[in-house]
Amino acid sequence: xxxxxxxxxxxxxxxxxxxxxxxxxxxxxxxxxxxxxxxxxxxxxxxxxxxxxxxxxxxxxxxxxxxxxxxxxxxxxxxxxxxxxxxxxxxxxxxxxxxxxxxxxxxxxxxxxxxxxxxxxxxxxxxxxxxxxxxxxxxxxxxxxxxxxxxxxxxxxxxxxxxxxxxxxxxxxxxxxxxxxxxxxxxxxxxxxxxxxxxxxxxxxxxxxxxxxxxxxxxxxxxxxxxxxxxxxxxxxxxxxxxxxxxxxxxxxxxxxxxxxxxxxxxxxxxxxxxxxxxxxxxxxxxxxxxxxxxxxxxxxxxxxxxxxxxxxxxxxxxxxxxxxxxxxxxxxxxxxxxxxxxxxxxxxxxxxxxxxxxxxxxxxxxxxxxxxxxxxxxxxxxxxxxxxxxxxxxxxxxxxxxxxxxxxxxxxxxxxxxxxxxxxxxxxxxxxxxxxxxxxxxxxxxxxxxxxxxxxxxxxxxxxxxxxxxxxxxxxxxxxxxxxxxxx
Numbered sequence: 339x340x341x342x343x344x345x346x347x348x349x350x351x352x353x354x355x356x357x358x359x360x361x362x363x364x365x366x367x368x369x370x371x372x373x374x375x376x377x378x379x380x381x382x383x384x385x386x387x388x389x390x391x392x393x394x395x396x397x398x399x400x401x402x403x404x405x406x407x408x409x410x411x412x413x414x415x416x417x418x419x420x421x422x423x424x425x426x427x428x429x430x431x432x433x434x435x436x437x438x439x440x441x442x443x444x445x446x447x448x449x450x451x452x453x454x455x456x457x458x459x460x461x462x463x464x465x466x467x468x469x470x471x472x473x474x475x476x477x478x479x480x481x482x483x484x485x486x487x488x489x490x491x492x493x494x495x496x497x498x499x500x501x502x503x504x505x506x507x508x509x510x511x512x513x514x515x516x517x518x519x520x521x522x523x524x525x526x527x528x529x530x531x532x533x534x535x536x537x538x539x540x541x542x543x544x545x546x547x548x549x550x551x552x553x554x555x556x557x558x559x560x561x562x563x564x565x566x567x568x569x570x571x572x573x574x575x576x577x578x579x580x581x582x583x584x585x586x587x588x589x590x591x592x593x594x595x596x597x598x599x600x601x602x603x604x605x606x607x608x609x610x611x612x613x614x615x616x617x618x619x620x621x622x623x624x625x626x627x628x629x630x631x632x633x634x635x636x637x638x639x640x641x642x643x644x645x646x647x648x649x650x651x652x653x654x655x656x657x658x659x660x661x662x663x664x665x666x667x668x669x670x671x672x673x674x675x676x677x678x679x680x681x682x683x684x685x686x687x688x689x690x691x692x693x694x695x696x697x698x699x700x701x702x703x704x705x706x707x708x709x710x711x712x713x714x715x716x717x718x719x720x721x722x723x724x725x726x727x728x729x730x731x732x733x734x735x736x737x738x739x740x741x742x743x744x745x746x747x748x749x750x751x752x753x754x755x756x757x758x759x760x761x762x763x764x765x766x767x768x769x770x771x772x773x774x775x776x777x778x779x780x781x782x783x784x785x786x787x788x789x790x791x792x793x794x795x796x797x798x799x800x801x802x803x804x805x806x807x808x809x810x811x812x813x814x815x816x817x818x819x820x821x822x823x824x825x826x827x
Contacts, residue, residue, distance in 0.1 A: 539696055542677040547727035549741060562721065562822040563748070570747045573813050574768030575789045580781040583774045584758060589631045594770070595787030597637040597800045599752020599811065602742070602769075603630075604759045609649040610736050612689070617734035624654035630758070632662040637800050637811075639706030639716065641750055643670070645738055648695045655701045664703030672698045672739055674730035696730075700742065706803070711825075715807040715815070720824040721748045737763065751813040754790060 529540035546552050553560035591597060611621040632642065642664050646655035659666050674696050710719045728739035743766060746755070757764055760771035770781060787797035790811045798810045805812060 533694075537676070539674070539676050541673045541696070541727060542675045544675075544727055549744060558822055562819065565816065565819050565822070566718075566721070566748050567744070569813065569816065569819065570768065573753060575753065575786070577765045577767050577769060577771070578781045578786055579760070579765050579771040579776050579779060581774060581776040581779045582772055584630065584772065585626070587772070589635045591635065591799060593783070594635060594756075595783040595799075596754060596790055596797055596811075598635055598640065598754045598756045598770075599637055600641050600643070600746055600750050600755045601632055601636060602643045602746065602755070602757040603627075603632070604645045604736070604738055604757070606736070606759060607647045607649075607651045609647040609651060613695075614734040619734060619736070624650060624658070628654070628658045628661050630658075630662075632758075635756070636663075636705055637752070637754070638803055639704065639708050639801075640752070641705070641746075642703045643742065643746060644701045644703065646699050646701055648698050649691070652699060655699075659701060659703040662703070662705075664705050666701055667704045668702035668724055670700040670702060670724045670726065670742070670745070672700065672726045672728060672742075674698070675727060676730050678729050698738075700738075708804075713804070714820070714823075715812060716751055716805065717749055718751065718815075718819075718823050719749065737761075743769075751815070752811055753813055754811050 529543060533539055546554065549563075553563060587593070605627045606619070606621045607627075608621045608623065611619040636642070642659065642662065644655050644658060646652055656666055708717050710717070722745045726739050726741045726745070728741060731737040747768070753768065755769045757766075757769055757771045758773070760773040761775045762777055764771050764773075765776075770786065787799075790798045792798055792810050801809065801811075808814070
């Protein structure tokens with residue numbers, strides 16, 4: 339090792355723990371700072387640097403880890419000389435440490451003699467039990483060694499011990515409570531490699547993705563969403579559903595008694611059947627999906643939300659929107675997690691796919707014209723995002739996340755909502771659900787149209803353009819919601 343007034347750096351080993359420290363150069367000191375890192379699960383390599391020396395590997399730990407510590411004779415580190423630190427780190431045998439001087443406090447409790455053995459889950463000096471890191475100030479000159487992550491220590495006159503004791507990576511424990519090594523390439527936040535090893539998708543580790551806890555740190559947004567949900571529930575019609583084959587049912591005003599403000603379509607794309615071999619999943623050709631006469635039952639303005647998978651539906655869906663008289667305005671992406679799956683399956687998809695498919699798309703189309711600044715009685719923009727993170731359904735199921743309903747109801751203030759190709763789990767207040775997989779029917783034309791009657795009792799069928807505020811088919815708003823909701827810049 340070189341001697342000089344340089345700084346020392348500690349590096350994280352193959353396991354958890356680590357810090358970096360630096361001394362102040364050219365201050366006449368024989369050494370800068372000293373840094374070291376290591377894990378508590380036994381055989382992690384140690385690396386350290388003293389002064390301006392090249393990194394020195396200390397092997398697997400053990401007593402030999404401290405053999406080459408320089409410094410004035412007689413320096414002690416509190417407690418017995420490295421008692422406990424020399425235990426629990428299997429490695430090359432080493433010489434017992436000689437006396438190293440007077441006592442030197444190392445920061446908060448516990449002292450160095452109280453370090454736990456490998457796998458001991460107790461906390462160390464404010465750490466979380468995932469590793470340790472410690473440092474000395476410079477031997478004979480100013481410097482500092484500081485732990486707590488991968489960032490460098492700042493120059494100073496003191497050494498520190500404590501903090502989180504992580505070496506830039508998070509640790510995990512196995513079922514026995516002991517620290518375990520990471521997948522394939524050591525402990526690191528390599529979620530792609532983790533996916534290859536286990537089939538557990540990277541998006542499983544996203545935080546606060548559920549509606550219940552998404553806005554915990556944004557109280558105004560949380561209040562807005564709650565108020566909108568309450569208003570939607572208050573003004574929603576009873577759930578209506580109709581068992582019918584959409585290849586035979588004629589979509590018209592005569593069938594429903596009115597036009598719709600929102601249509602949600604979840605067609606049985608051929609992709610769904612291909613990615614579930616061995617299961618009888620009904621499917622339609624995209625040309626048959628495009629033949630649906632949705633243009634005959636939508637008002638102006640209105641919106642369509644079309645689930646289109648992740649294969650041919652991405653292109654075919656745009657042709658469908660154009661035929662139905664809509665222009666695409668958004669692309670909502672459902673990112674599928676598999677955290678709750680009994681068995682992690684890395685590839686569950688079309689055999690012709692090039693990449694692993696872990697998402698689906700929902701194209702949003704608009705008919706007519708709405709302006710965010712002027713049409714606050716028709717739409718409330720920027721309340722939700724275009725990303726949905728939700729668990730993938732069981733193998734063979736084409737069920738979509740329920741969050742799509744909340745997104746639609748928060749955005750569109752039209753109360754006439756229709757879903758095509760629905761199943762029993764899709765039945766929802768405020769919606770009319772149609773599909774041949776439904777187990778029953780309760781839809782009545784006159785009863786449904788009566789929910790949107792004007793003051794004279796005449797059902798509202800179509801606006802024929804921009805509806806005025808207070809139209810019977812609109813949800814309305816409240817002063818509190820108007821105060822909280824985002825505005826157009």
